[in-house]
Amino acid sequence: MEVSLSINGEVRSFDVEPRTLLVHLLRDHAKLTGTHVACETSICGACTVLLDGQAVKSCTVLAVQADGCEVTTIEGFAEDGKLHPIQEQFWEKHGLQCGFCTPGMILTAYQLLERNPDPSEAEIRRGIDGNICRCTGYQHIVDAIQAAAVELGKK
Amino acid sequence: MAKAPAAPKFIGSPIKRREDPKLLRGLARYVDDIDLPGTLHMAIVRSSFGRAGIRSVDINALTDLPGVVAVYTAADLEGVGPVPVSGLVPDARVPVQPVLANKEVRFAGEPVAAVICETRYGAADAAALVDVDFEPKEAVVDLEKALAPGAPKVHEDYDDNVAFNWELVGGDVEKGLAEADVIVKQKIVNGRVVPLALETRGVLASYDPGEEKLTLWSSTQVPHKLRTHIADQIGMAENRVRVITPEVGGGFGSKLNIYREEALAAYISRDLGRPVKWIESRSENFLATIHGRGQMGEVEMGLMKDGTLIALRYTVLADCGAYYQYLTVAIFTLTGLMIPGPYKLPNVEMKVTGVFTNKIATDAYRGAGRPEATYVLERIMDIAAAEIGMDPAEIRRKNFPAKSEFPFATAAGLSYDSGDYAGALDKALENAGYADMRREQVEARKEGRYLGIGLSTYVEVCGMGPSAALGGQGWESARVRVEPGGKVTVFSGASPHGQGQKTSFAQLVADGLGVDINNIEVIHGDTDTVPFGVGTFGSRGTVVGGSAVVIACDKVKEKMARYAAMKLEADASDIEFAGGKVYVRSAPEKSADFAEIAGLAYSAMELPPGTDPGLEETHFFEPPNFTFPFGAHVVLAEVDPATGDVKILRYVAVDDVGNQINPLLVAGQIHGGIAQGAGQALEEEILYDTGGQLINGSLMHYSLPKAGLFPRFELDHTTTPTDVNPLGAKGVGEAGTIGSTPAVVNAVVDALSPFGVRHLDMPVRPERIWRAAAAKGEQG
Ligand code: FES
Numbered sequence: 059m060e061v062s063l064s065i066n067g068e069v070r071s072f073d074v075e076p077r078t079l080l081v082h083l084l085r086d087h088a089k090l091t092g093t094h095v096a097c098e099t100s101i102c103g104a105c106t107v108l109l110d111g112q113a114v115k116s117c118t119v120l121a122v123q124a125d126g127c128e129v130t131t132i133e134g135f136a137e138d139g140k141l142h143p144i145q146e147q148f149w150e151k152h153g154l155q156c157g158f159c160t161p162g163m164i165l166t167a168y169q170l171l172e173r174n175p176d177p178s179e180a181e182i183r184r185g186i187d188g189n190i191c192r193c194t195g196y197q198h199i200v201d202a203i204q205a206a207a208v209e210l211g212k213k
Numbered sequence: 214m215a216k217a218p219a220a221p222k223f224i225g226s227p228i229k230r231r232e233d234p235k236l237l238r239g240l241a242r243y244v245d246d247i248d249l250p251g252t253l254h255m256a257i258v259r260s261s262f263g264r265a266g267i268r269s270v271d272i273n274a275l276t277d278l279p280g281v282v283a284v285y286t287a288a289d290l291e292g293v294g295p296v297p298v299s300g301l302v303p304d305a306r307v308p309v310q311p312v313l314a315n316k317e318v319r320f321a322g323e324p325v326a327a328v329i330c331e332t333r334y335g336a337a338d339a340a341a342l343v344d345v346d347f348e349p350k351e352a353v354v355d356l357e358k359a360l361a362p363g364a365p366k367v368h369e370d371y372d373d374n375v376a377f378n379w380e381l382v383g384g385d386v387e388k389g390l391a392e393a394d395v396i397v398k399q400k401i402v403n404g405r406v407v408p409l410a411l412e413t414r415g416v417l418a419s420y421d422p423g424e425e426k427l428t429l430w431s432s433t434q435v436p437h438k439l440r441t442h443i444a445d446q447i448g449m450a451e452n453r454v455r456v457i458t459p460e461v462g463g464g465f466g467s468k469l470n471i472y473r474e475e476a477l478a479a480y481i482s483r484d485l486g487r488p489v490k491w492i493e494s495r496s497e498n499f500l501a502t503i504h505g506r507g508q509m510g511e512v513e514m515g516l517m518k519d520g521t522l523i524a525l526r527y528t529v530l531a532d533c534g535a536y537y538q539y540l541t542v543a544i545f546t547l548t549g550l551m552i553p554g555p556y557k558l559p560n561v562e563m564k565v566t567g568v569f570t571n572k573i574a575t576d577a578y579r580g581a582g583r584p585e586a587t588y589v590l591e592r593i594m595d596i597a598a599a600e601i602g603m604d605p606a607e608i609r610r611k612n613f614p615a616k617s618e619f620p621f622a623t624a625a626g627l628s629y630d631s632g633d634y635a636g637a638l639d640k641a642l643e644n645a646g647y648a649d650m651r652r653e654q655v656e657a658r659k660e661g662r663y664l665g666i667g668l669s670t671y672v673e674v675c676g677m678g679p680s681a682a683l684g685g686q687g688w689e690s691a692r693v694r695v696e697p698g699g700k701v702t703v704f705s706g707a708s709p710h711g712q713g714q715k716t717s718f719a720q721l722v723a724d725g726l727g728v729d730i731n732n733i734e735v736i737h738g739d740t741d742t743v744p745f746g747v748g749t750f751g752s753r754g755t756v757v758g759g760s761a762v763v764i765a766c767d768k769v770k771e772k773m774a775r776y777a778a779m780k781l782e783a784d785a786s787d788i789e790f791a792g793g794k795v796y797v798r799s800a801p802e803k804s805a806d807f808a809e810i811a812g813l814a815y816s817a818m819e820l821p822p823g824t825d826p827g828l829e830e831t832h833f834f835e836p837p838n839f840t841f842p843f844g845a846h847v848v849l850a851e852v853d854p855a856t857g858d859v860k861i862l863r864y865v866a867v868d869d870v871g872n873q874i875n876p877l878l879v880a881g882q883i884h885g886g887i888a889q890g891a892g893q894a895l896e897e898e899i900l901y902d903t904g905g906q907l908i909n910g911s912l913m914h915y916s917l918p919k920a921g922l923f924p925r926f927e928l929d930h931t932t933t934p935t936d937v938n939p940l941g942a943k944g945v946g947e948a949g950t951i952g953s954t955p956a957v958v959n960a961v962v963d964a965l966s967p968f969g970v971r972h973l974d975m976p977v978r979p980e981r982i983w984r985a986a987a988a989k990g991e992q993g
């Protein structure tokens with residue numbers, strides 16, 4: 059069936075099976091492979107994208123549910139080729155190792171900072187509870203989000 | 214005016230990683246992101262039983278299913294070799310692990326058939342329709358029951374479930390125990406856990422019938438080993454197989470194996486003449502990717518009343534699973550080698566009985582045998598300290614070899630390169646404010662709060678390692694090329710997967726050649742491009758791989774100096790490298806840039822005496838010994854005996870990894886390691902039921918550490934370089950995991966000491982804590 063949605067600002071249409079998950083539409087049909095899959099139980103958060111501005115786990119959304127919606131994936135997160143301050147700070151603070159969790163982590167961080175521009179460390183740790191990172195032990199991720207909050211606050 | 218040799222500019226600096234921009238933008242390519250035209254998708258039909266006969270495999274339901282291209286069962290794969298194993302001990306029984314099970318399945322998740330389909334969803338649908346008629350049999354799950362007379366057997370052709378016996382004896386433990394004032398004993402279980410790289414395994418195989426060449430993209434830590442073995446398994450020449458590791462989403466040891474699905478995809482791609490892709494699901498990852506740990510043993514230690522250690526014996530059952538993976542057996546022997554830990558222990562003995570069980574194999578998981586050794590030792594150290602009424606820090610300090618005693622020969626037969634164990638412990642205690650912590654503990658108890666302080670001091674064997682000691686292939690390779698335009702390309706045989714060696718190797722070369730780091734490109738993970746290599750595991754990437762880079766770099770430098778000497782009319786020994794140029798030391802106004810010198814070397818119109826054209830050198834670095842990083846970790850935890858809840862209040866670590874190339878990356882490795890080790894201490898454990906079903910095989914059921922589990926880790930270091938390699942670096946990949954597990958458990962047990970608890974098995978889940986506290990009640 060036909061699904062039409064805006065991905066990173068571009069309206070695109072796809073003919074997909076009704077059961078197609080949003081993450082598979084993005085990866086296999088739209089060929090945007092920055093969104094990752096690391097579980098099938100909606101726990102890891104590697105598949106996180108913004109759906110109408112809300113961070114969602116795209117493995118738990120059917121593509122048809124996103125019909126008519128706006129999706130932002132990690133590929134569309136840097137504006138005009140310039141890294142977003144959250145991306146910058148993940149880089150500065152070494153908030154990634156293998157990088158597999160990173161796209162989902164960054165988009166979750168974006169939502170966290172939207173809701174709470176000046177989070178405490180505990181609030182950050184709670185805020186990324188739905189995203190698993192097996193490499194970093196989270197500390198540099200927390201540092202990156204804190205630093206990004208400061209950077210975004212300057213704007 | 215002579216210039217002083219340049220101080221290192223890049224080595225030792227916390228430089229941010231060059232691999233990050235593409236990862237941050239979602240532009241990095243992991244296996245599943247590679248999209249070849251005409252790719253077929255493979256789904257695996259797996260055993261749903263721990264142990265069963267296979268009566269038949271019925272694929273009739275697939276006959277008219279659209280998109281199904283082929284189905285393979287064991288009968289279709291005659292001639293495909295079994296899964297390779299290595300690192301065996303003498304007289305080990307080595308069961309043949311076929312790529313698809315034939316008459317019998319021996320663990321839940323064992324592959325039975327491979328379904329090939331045009332689409333991924335279609336492959337999954339089709340696999341679900343394959344009807345395997347299993348004949349369930351009693352499974353072997355529990356290690357002790359597995360060895361009981363009359364137990365069902367994992368492999369019918371063996372007399373029993375014993376996989377191997379191995380022992381390590383140093384000194385005379387019997388005599389030592391007889392002389393000891395005090396003997397402490399404890400049964401300790403170190404259960405199975407999953408490595409759980411966030412990217413599951415995956416492989417894309419593409420056979421080119423014209424070139425008669427197979428290309429395999431695999432999420433692996435060991436591309437060259439994979440190439441050697443896959444070529445062998447499917448009967449191709451090694452140089453007709455190319456293995457590429459694209460971006461790899463973590464490994465932690467789990468991807469240093471050669472797995473069945475890799476051979477299947479390779480064979481089937483050649484058979485069908487089309488690319489075949491297989492991406493593991495998370496539940497398959499739980500079932501069919503190796504597990505770590507899996508030891509159940511008893512430790513016994515003899516000591517004097519003053520705390521001097523005399524003898525230690527560790528007798529252990531090792532859970533091998535049904536078949537070995539690449540290093541299953543070797544991992545248990547590593548535990549033996551490190552059983553004396555950082556202490557002067559003149560008499561040690563480790564006896565291992567490997568046991569076959571109806572489970573996936575255990576194999577290397579971050580630390581690989583060494584965390585198990587440290588855990589056992591650090592637990593029994595605390596028990597011993599309590600027994601003789603000595604402070605846990607004191608008993609440890611008392612038994613360290615002094616700094617001046619290095620290289621230190623252990624009773625287990627290793628020679629520790631360098632160390633200052635007391636230095637690391639003192640610093641950790643100071644950073645923790647140990648005395649204050651102890652006071653706080655006493656105060657808290659008056660208020661009915663239970664604080665616990667856990668210590669661990671560890672040493673690990675890293676930088677794997679001398680080839681002879683490893684049973685082959687302990688070296689690593691590198692090639693450094695100064696390109697005609699003056700840029701530098703580094704090719705490494707190591708295969709990093711998150712460690713950041715594109716950055717740290719570039720740091721080494723930038724300082725080595727005196728060039729800007731942005732002019733250096735580092736390439737790894739392509740067997741057609743890089744020199745034959747070994748791979749990344751055992752904290753060897755920088756230590757062994759980086760050493761190869763440095764020496765290859767020195768060789769290029771020497772050659773370049775000869776060309777520079779010719780051009781600048783100077784003596785080669787008078788040539789210096791800095792700022793992207795070569796200078797004459799005694800006449801610094803005479804200089805040339807890299808492009809000029811490279812131009813000479815590649816045009817070769819005129820050659821310096823005895824010099825060949827080109828600027829490219831390769832080095833295979835063979836380490837003369839292992840390296841032995843060490844450290845001390847201190848944990849402050851609060852335990853609520855009423856709920857069993859544990860909160861880690863502080864985590865203080867002092868690690869000594871020798872010289873650090875990039876302290877930012879070192880910290881990242883230690884953080885990640887601590888989280889994994891603490892995860893096992895607090896939450897992680899694989900559970901099989903008595904029928905061999907894995908009952909917590911998803912992230913919904915298997916608890917993995919989240920960010921909220923930890924406080925900020927307070928890291929610090931001491932620096933004791935090694936002379937085993939030119940970097941003076943010891944390796945850092947596993948340190949955190951090794952130090953953290955016992956430190957956390959020791960803290961929890963310490964908190965529960967008023968309840969008379971002296972040991973709890975991991976994970977120290979709330980339920981276990983609550984039971985232990987409730988059973989004993991506070992004993993004043
Ligand atoms: S893939 Fe794990 S939450 Fe979506």
Ligand code: FES
Nearest residue numbers: 155159191192193
């Ligand atoms: S960086 Fe590897 S999982 Fe987070």
